[in-house]
Structures are given as C-alpha cells and as structure tokens.
Amino acid sequence: MSDFDFGATVAVVTGGAGGIGRALGCRLAGEGCRVALVDRDQAATEAAAAGIEGAIALVADVGDRGAVQAMVDEVESRLGPIDIYCSNAGVAAGSGLGADDAWEVSWRVHGLAHVHAARAVVPGMTERGRGAFVVTASAAGLLMMMQSAPYTVTKHASVAIAEWLAVSFGGGGVQFHCVCPQGVRTPMVMRGAPISRDELEASGAIIEPEVVAEEVVAAIRDNRFLVLPHPEAHRYEQAKVADRDRWLAAMRRLANRVAG
C-alpha cells in the first residue's frame, strides 16, 4: 500500500493521441496531475490534449532513444520533474508469423521504448524517492494473441522488462506497474487485423479505455504491480502454468473456433 499522492504531479503518457493513452491522460488530469501526451502524429496529439485541462502535446517516436530523452527534457523544463510515466504506445503489426519489418517495429515499440524511457526517467525518480513507471503490455504478454506472433512475443518482452525494472529499481518510493488488458475498445482493435476482434470477443468482454485508466490509477494508489482490467486473465494464466500441454490444447481449440 503506498497511498500515492497524485496532486500536483507531472505525468507523461505515450501513445496519448487516442485509445487507452488518452483515457489515461484524462483520468490522471482528473487526479490533479499536469499531463503531457506524447504520440507520433502532431495534429491528433494536440486534439487529444485540447480535451484535457492543462495538458500539453509533444511529438516523439518512442522507439528512438534520442527522441525520448529530448521529449523528457522538454517535459521537465516546461512542467517539472516527471512523477508518473505511462509507457503506453503500442503497434498492431504482423499477422501470423509476421514479416521482418513487423518484428522490428514491434521490438522497438514494445521492448526498447520501455528501456529508453526507463533510462530517461527512473534515475530522477530514484533520486527523488518518488515515482510510478507504468508499462502497458497486454494479456497477450501473459498468454497469447493467436493471430500475431510479433505482438504476442514482444508483449511478453514488455511484461519481462516491467518485472525486471520492478526488481532492480522498485522500492524506496519508486513503483512499477504492468497493465495487461484483453480487448479494449480503441482504434487499434476497431481497425481489426492483425488484432482480431473475433479472437478478443471469444476470450472475454471488450471493455472501454476509461475502465483501464481507472484500474491503473487504483493500482498506482495501492502500489500493485499487475493491472488486470479483465480479472479472468489471472485464472487463464494460472491454468497455463498449472498444465502447459492442457493449456496449449485448449488454445488450439480456441484458434480453430475463431478460424470458423
């Protein structure tokens, strides 16, 4: 239990132009945070920030180490030290086994982006003895997105880096969180392939991004690492570790059902 004090804190949300990122920005602003939304597209990011009291919009490619450091420097000079960093940007790339470019972009955004961000903000959080670093992974990082190997594998990397950071730098007032939803009604899911709506619907309800944002705020307040907006994901993960062969057989059956 941390009882994290959100008042007058500075929060960065990447992937903030829409979906879960914009909902996180709204929710954190509602808690009293000064919010910086970061995304690739200037017009979309500015439009999202315009709907959030006091928010600023910045453009950066989160997969580029120099761009992340420059963005962090700009936020800190305009708003002050970063207390909450939501490393939330994500891509849906690569159907099936996926082409090389789908793997490359997925590694950059779901793997390296979290590393670049941690290098830029965790030392300051540690020095101040205060901070929350939030990685948006996915239930696919605990389980599987059957229709995309690049998404599944690189989201496992997101979970692993969040766990590694929590062990290496957690405690002493610095918190780490890993968000693992199943289906959420955002542009990524509504676009369809390779994130299959049929597969998501077969494995549970598609929830609103505001529900995810609410769960993230609750987890920061309680200092709880794993954020499961779909609680059943915990049961699915337990079934996986209890008997891998049985779990793989059940996943094959689900894959056949989704394929129709």
Ligand SMILES: NC(=O)c1ccc[n+]([C@@H]2O[C@H](COP(=O)([O-])OP(=O)(O)OC[C@H]3O[C@@H](n4cnc5c(N)ncnc54)[C@H](O)[C@@H]3O)[C@@H](O)[C@H]2O)c1
């Ligand atoms: N929607 C779901 O069902 C679902 C489920 C589990 C996890 N997630 C994860 O939630 C996060 C948010 O996704 P969303 O569902 O809101 O989708 P979304 O497509 O609305 O948002 C993702 C955002 O990330 C941005 N982005 C991608 N690459 C970037 C880069 N290199 N630099 C900066 N910004 C970049 C995109 O422009 C986009 O605005 C992602 O990490 C996604 O994988 C989504």
